[in-house]
Amino acid sequence: MCLGIPGKLVHWISREGPFARGEVEFDGVRRVCNMACVPEAQEGDYVIVHAGIAISRVDSQEARRVFEELAALGEDEGWKGGPS
Amino acid sequence: MSHEPQKSWELNCPVPLPVDGEHLTLAHGEGTRLTRKLIRDRIIPALGGGQLASMEDAARLSMPSKSLAMTTDSFVVSPLFFPGGDIGSLAVYGTVNDLAVSGARPLYLTLSFILEEGLPLALLERVLESISRAVEQTKVQIVAGDTKVVPRGAADGLFINTAGIGQLVEPVPPGPATLQEGDELIVSGPIGRHGIAVLCAREELALEPPPRSDSAPLARSAEVLRERLGTRLRAMRDATRGGVAAVLHEWAESCQATLRVHEAEIPVSPDVRGACELLGLDPLHVANEGTMVVAVAPGSTSDALEALRTTRAGKQASSLGKVVRRGIAPVTIVRALGTEQPLDDPRGAPLPRIC
Amino acid sequence: MERRPIMKYLDEFRDPAASRKLLDEIRRQATRRWTLMEVCGGQTHSLLRHGIASALEEVVELIHGPGCPVCVTPLEAIDFAQKLALRGDVILASFGDMLRVPGSSRSLLDVKSVGGRVKAVYSPLDAVELARRHPQDEIVFFAVGFETTTPATALAVAQAAREGLENFSLLVAHVRVLPAMEALADSPDCRVQAFLAAGHVCAITGYEAYEPFVAKYRLPVAVTGFEPLDLLQGILACVRQLESGEARVENQYARGVRQEGNLPAQDMVREVYEIRDCPWRGFGVIPRGGLRLRDAWRYYDASVRFASARPLDIVEHPDCRSAEVLAGRIQPPECPAFGTNCTPDAPQGAPMVSSEGACAAYYRYRPAPAAS
Numbered sequence: 001m002c003l004g005i006p007g008k009l010v011h012w013i014s015r016e017g018p019f020a021r022g023e024v025e026f027d028g029v030r031r032v033c034n035m036a037c038v039p040e041a042q043e044g045d046y047v048i049v050h051a052g053i054a055i056s057r058v059d060s061q062e063a064r065r066v067f068e069e070l071a072a073l074g075e076d077e078g079w080k081g082g083p084s
Numbered sequence: 085m086s087h088e089p090q091k092s093w094e095l096n097c098p099v100p101l102p103v104d105g106e107h108l109t110l111a112h113g114e115g116t117r118l119t120r121k122l123i124r125d126r127i128i129p130a131l132g133g134g135q136l137a138s139m140e141d142a143a144r145l146s147m148p149s150k151s152l153a154m155t156t157d158s159f160v161v162s163p164l165f166f167p168g169g170d171i172g173s174l175a176v177y178g179t180v181n182d183l184a185v186s187g188a189r190p191l192y193l194t195l196s197f198i199l200e201e202g203l204p205l206a207l208l209e210r211v212l213e214s215i216s217r218a219v220e221q222t223k224v225q226i227v228a229g230d231t232k233v234v235p236r237g238a239a240d241g242l243f244i245n246t247a248g249i250g251q252l253v254e255p256v257p258p259g260p261a262t263l264q265e266g267d268e269l270i271v272s273g274p275i276g277r278h279g280i281a282v283l284c285a286r287e288e289l290a291l292e293p294p295p296r297s298d299s300a301p302l303a304r305s306a307e308v309l310r311e312r313l314g315t316r317l318r319a320m321r322d323a324t325r326g327g328v329a330a331v332l333h334e335w336a337e338s339c340q341a342t343l344r345v346h347e348a349e350i351p352v353s354p355d356v357r358g359a360c361e362l363l364g365l366d367p368l369h370v371a372n373e374g375t376m377v378v379a380v381a382p383g384s385t386s387d388a389l390e391a392l393r394t395t396r397a398g399k400q401a402s403s404l405g406k407v408v409r410r411g412i413a414p415v416t417i418v419r420a421l422g423t424e425q426p427l428d429d430p431r432g433a434p435l436p437r438i439c
Numbered sequence: 440m441e442r443r444p445i446m447k448y449l450d451e452f453r454d455p456a457a458s459r460k461l462l463d464e465i466r467r468q469a470t471r472r473w474t475l476m477e478v479c480g481g482q483t484h485s486l487l488r489h490g491i492a493s494a495l496e497e498v499v500e501l502i503h504g505p506g507c508p509v510c511v512t513p514l515e516a517i518d519f520a521q522k523l524a525l526r527g528d529v530i531l532a533s534f535g536d537m538l539r540v541p542g543s544s545r546s547l548l549d550v551k552s553v554g555g556r557v558k559a560v561y562s563p564l565d566a567v568e569l570a571r572r573h574p575q576d577e578i579v580f581f582a583v584g585f586e587t588t589t590p591a592t593a594l595a596v597a598q599a600a601r602e603g604l605e606n607f608s609l610l611v612a613h614v615r616v617l618p619a620m621e622a623l624a625d626s627p628d629c630r631v632q633a634f635l636a637a638g639h640v641c642a643i644t645g646y647e648a649y650e651p652f653v654a655k656y657r658l659p660v661a662v663t664g665f666e667p668l669d670l671l672q673g674i675l676a677c678v679r680q681l682e683s684g685e686a687r688v689e690n691q692y693a694r695g696v697r698q699e700g701n702l703p704a705q706d707m708v709r710e711v712y713e714i715r716d717c718p719w720r721g722f723g724v725i726p727r728g729g730l731r732l733r734d735a736w737r738y739y740d741a742s743v744r745f746a747s748a749r750p751l752d753i754v755e756h757p758d759c760r761s762a763e764v765l766a767g768r769i770q771p772p773e774c775p776a777f778g779t780n781c782t783p784d785a786p787q788g789a790p791m792v793s794s795e796g797a798c799a800a801y802y803r804y805r806p807a808p809a810a811s
Contacts, residue, residue: 002481002508002587002639003364003438004665004695006448018597018707026362027446028354029291034564037590037704046448048642048695049362051438051534051584052562053591056642056701058448062693066672070457073464289561361446363561364536420453420667421462423490428803431783432548435535436561438508438584 004050006058007033009041024049108203113233123231126205130212131195131219135227143227145192151252153188155179159244164211166285168277168296171244172214174373177301178324179248180222184306185320185376187257188250193219194228198243201236211242222301224248253310260319263339266382267318267407270389272305272375272398273298274353275328276360279370283434284359291362295355298397300374305395309378312391316381323377326430328404329368329415331377333429336414345405345427347419364437368417369430377404448694452666453489461671462494468678469498474630475677476623476767478616479637480507481665483797487804489667491674499674502630502767503797505619506637508584509537510789510796511719511765516612517542520581522748523610523741524555530573531610532566533581535559540792547581563588563595570599570607579741582609585616587639589730590704593711596732596739608741613730614717616640617648622725624656628768633659633677638669638692643708645700649688657686664692711736720789721765761788764797771801778802 007024013032014021020036024047031052038054041047046058111118120139128136135143159175176193183190195215199208219226277298284291302322309317321331328350332343345368352360352367360367374397380388385403392398413426477483483503486492492501505511521542524531531547538547538559551557556576560566563580570578582592592609599607616637623629636649641662649660659680663673673691680687690696710733717729732740759781760774771777771790781787783799790796 002479002585002637004587004639004642005361006446007358007362008447018594018601023292025358027358028356029293029295029358029362031289031291031362034562034591034594036594037701037707039703048639050587050639051591052564053594055587055590055639055704056695059694063448063451065693066668067451067457069672070460070668073460287559287561288565357446361449419489420455421458421489421491421494422455423494425488425490425804432539435538435559437536438534438588 002050004048004055006046006048009035009043009045009047009054011043015039022054024054106205108199108201108205108208108233110201110233110235113199113231119231126209127212127229127231130209131216131226131229134225136229143192143194145227145249147251149251151256153183153186153250153252154247155182155186156245156247157182159246160240161282162240163282163285164207164241166297167281167294169299169373170211170214171242172211173218174299175244175246176215176218176222176224177299177373179246180224181302181322181374181376183248183250184301184303185322186250187306187310187320188252189307190222190224190248190250190303192227192249193224194247195226196230196245197232198239198245199231199233200239200241201233203241208242218301222303255315257310257317257319260321260335260379261338263318263335263341263379263407265341265407265409268380268382268385269343269345269404269406270378270380270385270392270401271323271328271351271404272302272378272392272401274351274356274400275323275372275375276356276367276370277353277375278373279327279434280356280359282371283363287436289363289436291355291359293355295359298372298374300397302374302376302397305376305392305398308391308395309388312387313380313384316384316387318379318381320376320378323372323375325371327368327370327372328377329366329427329430332415332427335379339407340410341407342409342411342414342416343405344408344416344418344424347417349403349405351400351402363434365434368427370434379407449666452664452668454668458667458671461668461675465495465671465675465678466498468675468682470682472498472500473678473681474500474502474632475635475674476502476504476631476633477635477663477670478504478506478620479640480510480796480800481639482506482635482637482663482670483800485665485667486670487800491667491670495674499678502770503764503800504767505623505719505722505765506585506616507790507796508588508614509534509540510761510792511614511721512537512540512583512612512789513718513720514543515718516610517547519742519748520579520610521545521547521550521555523579523745524550524557526745526748527556529577529579529745530556530558530569531579531581532558532560532569533583537581537583540789541786546792563592564598567595567598567604567607570604571602574606576606578607580607580609582611582613584613585637585640586643586708587637589613589708589712590643590701593707596711596736597707599739608739608744609732610741611712611731613712614719615714615728615730617652618725618728619719619722621652622722622728623767624652624658626766631658631767633661633681635663635670635673635677636660638662638664638696641692641696641700643701643704645698646688646690646696647698653686653688659686660688662688662690662692662696664695719765721762759788761790761798764788764790771798772805774798
């Protein structure tokens, strides 16, 4: 597949070409990840990390939209809704 | 200090390599003055003397009861020191835990060291200090020991073999073969911590803060369970290699029922959760060194949890699942969607994966 | 009791009530049973792990696609990697799951147990770090994976070049997903009526490239993520299109995938790699199905640097029908070796080895036959 896990960009370390790096938090641990492919990410954003490299910035609006569409499906059965 | 292959016909006198006093040499293991010095000056004082000081060939023990439990184990962890523990305390706790989960009060230990030539003596001393602290904490006695030195490359720094003897305390839990439908399963703390700590340290995965091992003695936890539950305590097992899943599979095999666990109930610490998601591992398959699986009689979970939570190792004890009639698989897990799925047996040591 | 850990953008997408709602909606929409293929092994894994495939059995048949990069890595490449690991001057690094896949006779982990120098790493950049720390050794990274992984290996080689690390090289076995989907759709016995495209591949490539595919084959494609909610939404999108006779590209995984993909990553990959015809284990040669290093980067190509070590061609085990499994022509249990001669402990074909492999996923998550 390509195991890709969303983590929170805590801070940028370097923006230097192929060496661009940032510290990314995954629940209780942080790891320095390569950020060369996601230069637009801001601290606090979530990025999807695969094999130590951020491959995409998570679009929080799009993530919410999934749950809006779900809500539109019909009667609510008590699920708690999407990311805040 | 490498040995060059002999290049000429000259005699190669068997003179011990120069001893710098900081590293082990083969001569330390050859029964010579150096061996005695190593044991008398470094090992015995570090371990507090006692029976060992006599340097006899065997320990003489007095036994408080007729029913004993005995176990043996070997410790080869790499790296020797890892966040939350080291090979020394691990050897003591691991042996004590095997006795404790068998329903015994741990009494005596033996320690056998296999040391690699070139090992820094300072490192050996750190391990000995750690053993000494662990022995004091668990109130067992080291009654015999042995030391061998092997050529460089024949061991990975330092291996420890132990034996442990404990006194069985009635009522002894009848064990996994007696598990029946309706019995309840408990885990004594958050799972997967030792395996993740060692994997991160060994493979230099650079996670911050470095996940810490749960390496700890379980004797107190086992004792409070025995006292609180009496005959309602069915079985205990420390979930070492292969993690909780391996224990569940072993138990299911011996009782021929299905062990069903609920994913939502399983305690996982935030660092293990993050590391497992990132590395593609299931915490149920990852080793523990201070966490056990417990089976109790129907309706006994809340008593067991209350007792466990009074101990240091059991603060986060949690319900895990139930024994049910043999169904789709020996061990099953109910995940998010509420459907029951087989939980597979762990295979091989966990490695980080891309897929 | 300490808090239950919450991982944002993962845990919400595993919500049971929302999942049940989607399951109901899929059942409500489907007037017949449809045949879908999830392209990616990670999706296969999640579908079986969470019991989605069995929950939808009556309305959707899920065929497991070729999307396990370690499964389709040709035997020859694995054997070559093993030879390198045994040279003595090479440390062969790769992802943990690649190390378990058997070549013609054994796996890289087996080779390690007889003294081969093999190292599991989490990231190709960790292999570059190995090269920095072991200047006296040759570090070869066995670069497997789909488009998702190519930026990581391209970055690794770019870092090595910038730093003048001469002891780093790549053994490239990267494959491309779309040509494999075309090969499947072209095959006369293809039963697939819609595809769940691999979300993380599309995070890099975007999904514009799927428009011509949809136009040519008239098959719906839903770019889909990996959590239960993602998969259920992807399936629902396909079922809706099929029921209304449409065929479009839909992006279910919009939180991680943009239409144009990741442009900086594409630039990086294009600079380092070029497309080639490529053998896939189980498929044969797929036109434009893989990548190789461009001439300008040949210095970092392990297959050039160690050309003299290349092994001869090899054939698969005769009982193994993994080719048909990988092509979606049969389900794993239809293979005569499945679960008997071929188990995860003694695998004959790659899909039984990798945790992503369809056979292994079936073996793990399908209930065992009723105990006798």
